[in-house]
Amino acid sequence: MKKFIPFLFFVFALISCEDVVQIDVPQEEPRLIINGIIRVDESKVFVPVEIKVTETNNFFGETPVTQLENALIIYGQPNPDAPELLDNLATSALAESPPGSGIYIPDPTFDVDQRIQTASLLPNTIFTLLIDHKGRSYAARTPYSKTTPIDNLVQGDETLFDEDDTEIKITFTDALDEDNYYVFDFGFGEFLALEDEFIDGQQFEFSYFYQKDLEPNQEVEISIMGADQQFFNYMNLLVEQTQNDGGVFETPAATVRGNMFDVTDLDNIDLLDNVEQPNIFPLGYFAVVQEYKQAITIQQ
Template identity: 25%
Template sequence: MKHHLNNIIVLILVVFTSCTDVVDVDVPEAVPRLVVEASIDWEKGTQGNEQFIKLTMSTPFFDNLSNTDVAGASVKITNNTTNQEFVFTDQGAGIYGTTAFVPVVNQTYTLEINYQGETYIAEETMTPVVDIDEISQARIGGFNDEALEVDIYFNDPPNQENFYFFRFEEEGDLLPELLAIPDEFTDGNRMKVFFEKEDDEDIGQEEFEPGDVAYIKFHGISKQYFNYIDLLIEQYDNATNPFGTVPATLKGNCINPANPDNYAFGYFRLSQVISVTYIFQ
């Protein structure tokens, strides 16, 4: 009996060790591209003169490179009406900044980046944001009628197409919650947006409690940027869904006129924004 048991153990070891062959899979690698993080956000009620743009290079998915910051680029934004230029100087770590920017609502600007003999161009309009009418908290109206939520109310201007972008973040969060909405079916009405969290042990998330702090950013955005960020949010939400659609390459508005195939990733956005810190009671 002991002899047969030894044979079975040997057989099991042979079966398992025979399944440890290494399979090499060739993963296609894309050519590195310039990545542009150019969110020109004008805090409502401020001058908006201090602005920053970050430039990096994309890397293969399995690459462990720690430094992809872009140095030595030439970066400027031009007001298309006045032709006033705002030069962004290299601050190091891929950051380019200026303290002289002049934001004007409904004004169109052009971003120009020159790097390693390539020129990248993007055009956008500084989009205003309406005032927040009321911020309150409640337990009714969200997905869970027992969970605390913060409610943001604002009045949508009538007879015009508007798009809004919200960034919600609880103090201590690693990633924010993002929401982009149009006024397609709510034109001219009082609108409400809420931020709520439900208990989720898998990700270590808990409901809001009195004393918790939430940071809220409310942007007015262009239709062009709405289309971009809405797709980006959809791809992000589908990342954990095994039945979700396969993510596709999402192009921003940074083009390369002389070499269209060598476009840049990212987006040039100009947005007026309201920032609010809310403490739950």
Template identity: 20%
Template sequence: MVKRLFYLLLLPLISCIDPYEVELEEGAQLLTVDGMITTEPGKQSVRLTRSDTYGSVFEGLIRPVSNATVIIRDNTGKVVFLEEEEAGIYWTSENFATEVGKTYTLQIQTSNGTVYTSLPETVQPVPEINSLSVQTIRTPVEGEEIDKSGIQVVAEITDPADQNNFYYWESAPAVYVLRTRPDLYTPRPSDTNTSREPQPKDCCIVCFRTETVNEGVFIAQDDNFNGLTTKVPVAYIEDDGLRFITTYRADIRQISISQEAYRFLKLVKQQTEISGSVFDPPPATIRGNMINLENPEETVLGFFMVGSETQRRIYIDQSDLTFAQSEAIIPDDCRLSDGADIDPPADWNP
């Protein structure tokens, strides 16, 4: 009887609890500029977005900035207008390229009339990549019996002695031989097909898959190797059980950048490598080289980079690895995988 009376007294208290609604102020919409132009001829792009620091429950966190006027101006007065071909992505002409020794500035006028400009960036020469080699990297994973692994690409370069050089490496789209198991194909249940019986496909087992992999920020300055030949890590490619079954082709871009761009990328690298330790530096907003002409105090994210570029290609065979992940199984036609094609690239030459 006492317990029943206690429950009856408690019910009104429970029913009178109202949900507490938290209202957050909408975060500032920060303009972000992502663009790099180099001496490599071709269509080159600048991407404009706006991001919220918080608010809206992270809804629409990144928004493209469309209908802006975007131009690149060099120190001789030449002006190039970029065209918006995708929402927020503005492209140069087909054969655009920077020239060593020239200085370039990015100027943006948004649809509401606000004008932004970058600080001038001068193109510095870049040495060739003498050679590329690979080494296997194994990383123990807590609670797992099998290590995480991948390939580190190492470049040998001869640094010029007569100048202070800053380097940035990026991986161009890579191609690898993708092998799948269409003979193991089993359709998923649907309204018209409830069978779970295997239905092997006749084709296709081998395709060539194109992907873009940029894991980490790879930069260097020549303080410790000025005028010397040295080897530097320039890329990391994780072994996912598919990439290194047979042959993987990587193209490495070596780009000269300014000291200011190097400092910016170094801060980005530090932020992306935060591990969650109490010794990590606190996260911070990293300002780039873009400013609002009417309101210089406005925070603009990103950096407009200008550089000279050289590339080198390497083919990686499974035999080059000292440790490999177990082969992953895709039980379907290889042509249905993203970026896959039955025909090899015209310049495929392992």
């Protein structure tokens, strides 16, 4: 017992030395996040417009959905004499559906159909998204970006880092004498941005390696999307910053600026620029892109 008493004093001394550490996590006002990547299948009658809005959270936890006061898409073709103006102007008013989801689609309650017909899209069509949120106004402008189909998908037998890697070989043909940009969606939140600087007009094959366990007979869908240079740069940076975070559209990295601008205090809506207010901006991106999909079944 005499030997046990000093041991108890030692244990109590260790316990008494423990301090509760309070960690100060970064605190800032919630920032709006716009997930507005609209993927167009030109074989369908209507453009599948769907804009999802959430807000940043305080360091931990999921991003909560939020609601907009107004949401509107304006689209048309650039005027040859004044490219900042649009000819054949049309609009699509958006409404939240279902209520409380933070997802905005063409308003089904309008007397006039607010859906955008795919047949109205031309390669030079310009889209502008205008939204109001908590007393502030935001805007983004983007061109309709076409792409080329996937020529072939096959499973390879090479590995990159681990013997369990799964190789997929993708083949597509780049359009000649054009500056083309592509974004590939491999599912599971995995993306790749590619430009045609060294493959102009050529058929090109490359390998993509899934570093996760894919089951035999599992079907994987891969898509190719068109992009302009700005969207390509944005996706390229997001992929670099979120390679190990489980997806680029979860919570966009704050250092990656999208094409949405706070235009509350601007006096010219044609100049989507807030250089005088560099710290006032939402996160996310608005783009309208053509997409082709193709599926492959994983072999043993």
